[in-house]
Amino acid sequence: MREIFEEILGKENVFQNEPMKNHTTFKIGGSADWFLMPQNKEQLTQIIAVIKEAKMPFFVLGNGSNLLVGDKGIRGVVICLGKQMDNIEIFENECYVESGALLSKVANYVQRQGLSGLEFASGIPGSIGGAVFMNAGAYEHEIKEVIKSVEYMDKNGEIFTVSNGNCDFGYRTSLFSKNDYIVLGCTLTLKADNPCEIRKRMDDYTSRRTSKQPLEKPSAGSVFKRPVGYFAGALIEQSGLKGYGIGGAQVSQKHAGFIINTGNATAKDVLDLIEYIQKVVLENFGVTLETEVKMIGEF
Numbered sequence: 220m221r222e223i224f225e226e227i228l229g230k231e232n233v234f235q236n237e238p239m240k241n242h243t244t245f246k247i248g249g250s251a252d253w254f255l256m257p258q259n260k261e262q263l264t265q266i267i268a269v270i271k272e273a274k275m276p277f278f279v280l281g282n283g284s285n286l287l288v289g290d291k292g293i294r295g296v297v298i299c300l301g302k303q304m305d306n307i308e309i310f311e312n313e314c315y316v317e318s319g320a321l322l323s324k325v326a327n328y329v330q331r332q333g334l335s336g337l338e339f340a341s342g343i344p345g346s347i348g349g350a351v352f353m354n355a356g357a358y359e360h361e362i363k364e365v366i367k368s369v370e371y372m373d374k375n376g377e378i379f380t381v382s383n384g385n386c387d388f389g390y391r392t393s394l395f396s397k398n399d400y401i402v403l404g405c406t407l408t409l410k411a412d413n414p415c416e417i418r419k420r421m422d423d424y425t426s427r428r429t430s431k432q433p434l435e436k437p438s439a440g441s442v443f444k445r446p447v448g449y450f451a452g453a454l455i456e457q458s459g460l461k462g463y464g465i466g467g468a469q470v471s472q473k474h475a476g477f478i479i480n481t482g483n484a485t486a487k488d489v490l491d492l493i494e495y496i497q498k499v500v501l502e503n504f505g506v507t508l509e510t511e512v513k514m515i516g517e518f
């Protein structure tokens with residue numbers, strides 16, 4: 220397979236036994252059998268055809284900020300749609316963004332052009348592709364509010380463009396997560412505004428994040444989805460679990476909805492802690508906490 224992958228992508232974009240801890244914000248995870256970095260849609264299309272022909276399983280990685288990868292790693296192929304595919308093009312108040320662009324980069328770019336709408340997302344450490352897949356959100360906003368259309372690839376390698384109304388966006392879900400489609404890029408509709416005013420709103424969100432979230436430690440953000448009528452962090456805190464740890468994984472003292480890697484946490488430590496939190500919260504409040512973080516690979 221190496222020869223075929225290298226022929227399509229070049230030697231420098233094909234890796235074997237690649238440690239996933241280097242590609243996740245949790246800094247946790249065993250090795251992926253194959254780690255491929257397509258530079259454009261054409262290469263991605265060719266890679267998908269080869270992988271399908273070889274019947275290899277594959278996983279699409281964005282910026283790795285919502286993942287817990289198992290200690291035994293990932294069998295098959297990880298396709299990284301990261302910073303190598305991050306073009307941004309602006310047409311008046313619309314903006315086409317390739318999936319690998321980081322939300323922070325896009326938010327800063329459009330702010331400088333006097334375009335508003337992405338301020339809420341400027342501190343989310345994901346890629347546009349990951350944000351669309353997850354319908355990422357913060358501060359009462361979601362990415363779906365600024366999406367005009369999304370370009371995606373289906374399981375057969377065919378490329379389509381779908382308008383917002385057909386993206387089936389819900390709380391941390393989308394058409395793309397429901398069908399395992401690959402997000403290639405999207406067009407955003409933004410509003411003209413004064414760059415200084417946009418910057419002020421971004422700075423406000425940033426300071427709220429810095430004061431409330433343990434950004435100085437590796438994590439994957441909020442571990443659990445918000446249960447209807449509650450806040451996961453509050454239920455965990457009221458269960459007396461702030462600061463509670465298993466191995467190197469710990470419930471953050473700053474925000475009980477976050478689990479942090481204090482240094483040498485394994486995926487098993489985090490998984491055990493997640494299951495313990497779920498058990499205690501269920502016993503105390505009768506609420507089942509569902510994970511927002513995606514578990515990938517072998518534990």
Ligand SMILES: Cc1cc2nc3c(=O)[nH]c(=O)nc-3n(C[C@H](O)[C@H](O)[C@H](O)COP(=O)(O)OP(=O)(O)OC[C@H]3O[C@@H](n4cnc5c(N)ncnc54)[C@H](O)[C@@H]3O)c2cc1C
Binds near residue numbers: 280345348356
């Ligand atoms: C400190 C911190 C704060 C956070 N705050 C927030 C927050 O406020 N709001 C919020 O919603 N999230 C937050 N998150 C979680 C995370 O940043 C988001 O879920 C983000 O959208 C994930 O994007 P990613 O590119 O990192 O995706 P990854 O973690 O790489 O992947 C997540 C899922 O998306 C899929 N995926 C990624 N890219 C693509 C693509 N191009 N096509 C198809 N599938 C793809 C993956 O297969 C996987 O299933 C936070 C995380 C951290 C570490």
